[in-house]
Amino acid sequence: MSQRIDLDHGRFRQIIRGKIKQNLRKYISQGEMIAKKGGDKVSIPLPQVDLPRFKWGDKQQGGVGQGDGDVGDAIGGQPGQGPPGQGPAGDRPGEHMAELEVSLAELAEIMGEELSLPRIQPKGTEKIVSWKDKYTGIRTTGPESLRHFRRTYKQALRRQIAYGTYNPKDPVIIPIRDDRRYRSWKSEPLPQSNAVIIYMMDVSGSMGDEQKEIVRIESFWIDTWLRSQYHGIESRYIIHDAMAKEVDRDTFFRTRESGGTMISSAYKLCAKIIEDEYPPELWNIYPFHFSDGDNWSIDDTHTCVELMKSKILPAVNLFAYGQVESPYGSGQFIKDLTEHFGDDERVVTSDIKGKDAIMDSIKEFLGKGK
Amino acid sequence: MAGPRRFPDYLREMQETIEGHARGFGLDFFPIIYEVLDYKTMNEVAAYGGFPTRYPHWRFGMDYEQLAKGYEWGLQKIYEMVINTNPAYAYLLEGNSLVDQKIVMAHVCAHVDFFKHNYYFGKTNRKMIDGMANHAALVRRHMERHGQDVVEDFIDTCLSLENLIDPMSPYIQRQREAKPDDEADDDVPRLRAKQYMDKFINPPEYLEAQRKKKEAERKKAARRFPEEPQRDVLAFLLAHAPLQPWQRDVLEVVRDEAYYFAPQAMTKIMNEGWATYWHSKIMTERAATTAEIIDYADACSGVLATAPGRLNPYKLGVELYRHIEQRWNKGQFGKEWDECDRLDVKRDWDRRLGLGQRKIFEVRRLHNDITFLDEFFTFDFCVEQKFYSVGWNDKASTYEIQSREFAKVKEQLLRSLTNRGQPFIYVEDGNHDNKAELLLRHRHDGVDLDLGQAKDTLKALAKVWTRPVNLLTKLDGKGKLIRCDGEALSEKAAEYTS
Numbered sequence: 054m055s056q057r058i059d060l061d062h063g064r065f066r067q068i069i070r071g072k073i074k075q076n077l078r079k080y081i082s083q084g085e086m087i088a089k090k091g092g093d094k095v096s097i098p099l100p101q102v103d104l105p106r107f108k109w110g111d112k113q114q115g116g117v118g119q120g121d122g123d124v125g126d127a128i129g130g131q132p133g134q135g136p137p138g139q140g141p142a143g144d145r146p147g148e149h150m151a152e153l154e155v156s157l158a159e160l161a162e163i164m165g166e167e168l169s170l171p172r173i174q175p176k177g178t179e180k181i182v183s184w185k186d187k188y189t190g191i192r193t194t195g196p197e198s199l200r201h202f203r204r205t206y207k208q209a210l211r212r213q214i215a216y217g218t219y220n221p222k223d224p225v226i227i228p229i230r231d232d233r234r235y236r237s238w239k240s241e242p243l244p245q246s247n248a249v250i251i252y253m254m255d256v257s258g259s260m261g262d263e264q265k266e267i268v269r270i271e272s273f274w275i276d277t278w279l280r281s282q283y284h285g286i287e288s289r290y291i292i293h294d295a296m297a298k299e300v301d302r303d304t305f306f307r308t309r310e311s312g313g314t315m316i317s318s319a320y321k322l323c324a325k326i327i328e329d330e331y332p333p334e335l336w337n338i339y340p341f342h343f344s345d346g347d348n349w350s351i352d353d354t355h356t357c358v359e360l361m362k363s364k365i366l367p368a369v370n371l372f373a374y375g376q377v378e379s380p381y382g383s384g385q386f387i388k389d390l391t392e393h394f395g396d397d398e399r400v401v402t403s404d405i406k407g408k409d410a411i412m413d414s415i416k417e418f419l420g421k422g423k
Numbered sequence: 424m425a426g427p428r429r430f431p432d433y434l435r436e437m438q439e440t441i442e443g444h445a446r447g448f449g450l451d452f453f454p455i456i457y458e459v460l461d462y463k464t465m466n467e468v469a470a471y472g473g474f475p476t477r478y479p480h481w482r483f484g485m486d487y488e489q490l491a492k493g494y495e496w497g498l499q500k501i502y503e504m505v506i507n508t509n510p511a512y513a514y515l516l517e518g519n520s521l522v523d524q525k526i527v528m529a530h531v532c533a534h535v536d537f538f539k540h541n542y543y544f545g546k547t548n549r550k551m552i553d554g555m556a557n558h559a560a561l562v563r564r565h566m567e568r569h570g571q572d573v574v575e576d577f578i579d580t581c582l583s584l585e586n587l588i589d590p591m592s593p594y595i596q597r598q599r600e601a602k603p604d605d606e607a608d609d610d611v612p613r614l615r616a617k618q619y620m621d622k623f624i625n626p627p628e629y630l631e632a633q634r635k636k637k638e639a640e641r642k643k644a645a646r647r648f649p650e651e652p653q654r655d656v657l658a659f660l661l662a663h664a665p666l667q668p669w670q671r672d673v674l675e676v677v678r679d680e681a682y683y684f685a686p687q688a689m690t691k692i693m694n695e696g697w698a699t700y701w702h703s704k705i706m707t708e709r710a711a712t713t714a715e716i717i718d719y720a721d722a723c724s725g726v727l728a729t730a731p732g733r734l735n736p737y738k739l740g741v742e743l744y745r746h747i748e749q750r751w752n753k754g755q756f757g758k759e760w761d762e763c764d765r766l767d768v769k770r771d772w773d774r775r776l777g778l779g780q781r782k783i784f785e786v787r788r789l790h791n792d793i794t795f796l797d798e799f800f801t802f803d804f805c806v807e808q809k810f811y812s813v814g815w816n817d818k819a820s821t822y823e824i825q826s827r828e829f830a831k832v833k834e835q836l837l838r839s840l841t842n843r844g845q846p847f848i849y850v851e852d853g854n855h856d857n858k859a860e861l862l863l864r865h866r867h868d869g870v871d872l873d874l875g876q877a878k879d880t881l882k883a884l885a886k887v888w889t890r891p892v893n894l895l896t897k898l899d900g901k902g903k904l905i906r907c908d909g910e911a912l913s914e915k916a917a918e919y920t921s
Binding site for chain 1: 467586731848870874880
């Protein structure tokens with residue numbers, strides 16, 4: 054149903070979007086949104102959009118209340134929530150709206166606009182068409198395994214009432230053949246380009262909590278953006294120190310290992326995953342690697358370069374390496390990569406100096422539209 | 424929006440019954456037209472302040488979002504809404520129980536009676552539905568011509584200044600008529616002297632100098648503009664700011680609507696109290712059936728609940744009307760009562776005058792919230808109803824109960840209601856510093872302005888005035904002049920004399 058308010062409401066949402074865009078850098082670097090993620094929506098602490106007025110400051114104002122209590126008793130309510138006293142009880146909402154729900158898709162769009170990220174051109178011309186079954190309705194025939202119990206009994210009840218055979222004192226309902234109802238589905242062709250993101254993170258001793266936080270925030274945004282560009286996206290997570298292993302998302306962000314760093318171990322595993330599961334003709338592949346750039350040895354770095362040249366790069370859309378600054382690391386690896394792949398379009402490196410640099414880094418990674 | 428549903432017969436019958444009871448009690452109201460709305464439409468109409476059409480603005484969308492969220496989360500539900508027009512339109516929420524609808528109808532009857540008879544609503548436009556629709560059409564037309572963003576921006580600006588009106592102005596004459604300038608007394612006072620001494624006692628040079636001084640003073644006074652500080656800042660801007668015609672229209676719309684809504688803010692407690700008084704009387708004495716009485720009590724207690732530190736206008740209003748009724752029934756007023764200082768006599772004081780009903784009808788006709796409380800918020804009432812004042816405790820960073828002293832509570836109460844709970848701002852000078860700058864003055868009554876907001880508001884004002892604007896106020900006890908030249912803000916110490 055369309056309402057008159059829709060226009061004004063849309064206008065309001067637009068303004069909010071503008072505000073979010075303005076403050077995106079802040080939200081991103083503080084990681085505020087991720088914490089509040091639930092389903093496909095996030096709640097965003099809303100910047101004040103109310104219009105300014107001449108009004109009294111809160112503190113001296115005070116108010117009047119009614120009821121029990123001694124002088125000096127604290128009044129409930131958080132300070133700063135607006136003065137008590139004069140105020141209608143319950144018939145109007147509070148003055149400030151603290152949070153606003155935004156869908157991730159919308160958020161990705163806002164980010165795309167703010168960073169002017171180009172839309173991604175999926176690799177290959179042919180679209181993989183998958184068929185998706187959607188349970189959309191009810192019909193009178195179907196396999197017994199899809200019988201809809203409630204609908205069936207409802208139908209039977211309806212029939213019995215109509216026939217006058219229903220007795221509330223002895224409520225026995227017996228469905229007959231015609232009462233049966235089945236779930237029905239529709240198969241929809243779903244043009245789909247498949248994509249997989251392979252996240253790799255260095256969890257050696259030199260990667261501290263702050264570094265990991267940066268990785269967490271950055272990968273959240275990359276994930277959000279890529280998801281808005283592809284239907285159905287897979288994520289794989291690899292952590293490594295001197296050894297690499299594949300883990301689930303949760304572990305990826307929580308594990309704290311120690312020990313040395315052999316980046317090649319991760320690249321090996323990455324190459325293997327691609328080889329085994331993601332034929333490059335069918336998949337858009339995005340490996341992202343985060344590390345502090347302190348590799349164990351030059352030899353290992355060579356192994357890495359070789360692996361990339363022979364196995365990884367031919368298969369991927371984009372290989373992204375983000376180097377998080379750490380107080381211990383030498384940060385040599387990013388230089389090595391630049392040296393070898395400086396002119397390769399498929400390789401993007403980014404030096405992430407701190408939380409504030411996350412936005413720029415995302416732009417470096419995704420700005421090419423690959 | 425779906426068109427208004429047909430008003431169902433059972434509700435129509437209910438309306439007739441309730442209105443019959445209300446008339447029986449002496450309430451007198453405009454014809455009332457009810458519409459039954461689903462909650463979405465209800466929220467929409469509420470966001471528009473009860474009107475079906477308003478000019479396009481995102482703020483209504485924001486209000487709608489808040490209302491919708493509040494409803495979805497089960498925090499609040501709008502039971503009832505009624506607007507001050509003739510005929511009055513009132514809205515019922517679809518799916519409310521019959522008891523609720525009865526209460527709402529009784530409540531609405533009293534509201535409309537209040538609209539019709541209260542002095543402060545006397546000058547409002549009773550055809551405001553059309554008024555609002557006209558405003559909407561006007562603003563839309565300007566948007567089409569000048570662009571939505573431009574016009575909406577300017578509406579934002581005007582809304583920031585919306586509260587700078589003089590709500591009492593329809594009822595009193597602020598400016599004294601200019602004195603006829605006959606006795607343009609070039610007369611300088613002379614000392615009495617014998618004629619031959621006059622030349623020495625009142626030397627002509629001195630007289631001449633005096634005359635010149637007076638002249639200069641008069642000229643200076645005449646250059647003051649406005650001659651007296653002006654409360655209605657919006658009117659001043661309309662008259663003197665260099666606005667384009669469409670901007671003038673928008674500002675006029677905003678001002679007009681601000682004046683339309685002002686009486687509601689000025690009589691919130693009285694109006695809600697009156698409606699509550701009557702729904703309770705009509706329900707308990709006439710309309711509610713035995714089966715409904717528990718549900719009624721439940722709903723009513725929800726309306727009258729008080730949260731710590733908050734004032735519930737429904738509660739305060741209804742209790743005060745009842746208190747007044749009882750006093751006038753028992754004759755607890757007048758010189759004798761006031762001068763009696765024997766508690767036992769006062770406790771049993773009952774002259775059986777039975778004037779209560781007459782008195783509250785009179786009160787609802789003549790008063791607004793401030794005079795209502797000033798006159799009838801008595802010591803007894805304050806103690807009986809357990810009122811306290813609330814203040815900010817800096818150390819504990821929380822609000823706390825500050826006092827239960829009658830004088831303090833009442834002062835706080837009145838202050839929070841004065842000028843609808845907003846600071847007094849006057850136009851002091853439209854040619855400040857002789858540079859066509861605008862000077863506003865905040866009349867400081869013990870509470871500082873919210874500085875951040877004040878600065879942003881000044882920016883909005885500068886947009887309208889197009890020249891730099893200044894605000895004289897007091898912060899932490901020191902005079903301060905805040906200046907905004909359109910972009911940059913500056914502050915400096917200034918003399919603030921009250």
